[in-house]
Amino acid sequence: MLSKKVLERIKLMKPFYMKNELKSIYSWKELENLLNLRPFINDRRIRFITEKEKFFKWKAGGWLTDLNSYPPDILDEEIRKSVCILIDCSRVNKKINLIAEQLENLLKKPVDAHIFFSLCKDKSSKKGIGKHNDKSDNLITCVEGIFNVKIFIKDNIVIDKLMKKGDIVFIPAQTDHQITSITDRLSISFPIANNNLDLFQSRKWISI
Numbered sequence: 255m256l257s258k259k260v261l262e263r264i265k266l267m268k269p270f271y272m273k274n275e276l277k278s279i280y281s282w283k284e285l286e287n288l289l290n291l292r293p294f295i296n297d298r299r300i301r302f303i304t305e306k307e308k309f310f311k312w313k314a315g316g317w318l319t320d321l322n323s324y325p326p327d328i329l330d331e332e333i334r335k336s337v338c339i340l341i342d343c344s345r346v347n348k349k350i351n352l353i354a355e356q357l358e359n360l361l362k363k364p365v366d367a368h369i370f371f372s373l374c375k376d377k378s379s380k381k382g383i384g385k386h387n388d389k390s391d392n393l394i395t396c397v398e399g400i401f402n403v404k405i406f407i408k409d410n411i412v413i414d415k416l417m418k419k420g421d422i423v424f425i426p427a428q429t430d431h432q433i434t435s436i437t438d439r440l441s442i443s444f445p446i447a448n449n450n451l452d453l454f455q456s457r458k459w460i461s462i
Contacts, residue, residue: 255279255353261360263424264393269405270424271413276395277420279349280442285371288346289329295340296323303337303383333373337383337435340369343442348459354444355457357393361446364453368443372399372435385432390445392425399439406430417441 255276263270288294302308310328314321324332332338344354344367354365385406394403396417403423405413409430416436417423425431427448447453 255349256356260422261356264357264360267391267426268424269407269413269426269429271403271415272422273418274420275422276353279353279395280347280369280397280440282398282440284347285369285440288340288369289333290326292318292323292326293320294323295329296320298322299341300324300329301339301341302332302335303339304335308332333371335374337370337372337374337439340371341366343367343369344444344455350442351457351459357444357446358454358457361391363451364447364455366445366447366453368445370433370439370441370443372401372439374435383433385430387428387430388425388445389427389449390447391427392446393422393444394425394433395422395442395444396420397440397442399441400436401439401441402434402436404432406432 257275260272260275263272310324312325312328343350344365345351346367346369350367354367357363357365385404394417396419398419401417403413403415403417404411405423405425407429413423415421415423
């Protein structure tokens, strides 16, 4: 899924942007199906980026295997108010699992996939986390929609791009960046661990 050209750029461990490199690795419909798989949507996997921390309570009924999974009525309301992150998603489909495997083979470090999405209409909520940096290196691809990405080196903007479907950007660890949704947005981030090398999981894909 990742071309040799992209893999060679990643090995340099410098920020870069490339247009139209990863298409059709995920979809809104796949996300919809995942959001309706209640055991997956628990308080450890999904995060809502809001200015104030929220606490939710609900009755746990039915045949639930995880009492901390969000009821669909609460989830449907909250995903329309903020940028949302779903973690531990490197096996949500075969294509994403393959990309994680390529990166692990290249860098000898464990990789996850985080699904970011925004359905909110409030402009202030589209800013997400704001300017920040991460402990992990990150390869980010725009799956659907449009968002702006800015990357900073010593407070100077070195990359300022509108990300569209298929575009990718690589952000080394500890590099300041800011992502702002322009439209409804669906993106996949592949974080590459630098401080915990015991996180590898099997990339075997079960076929039936």
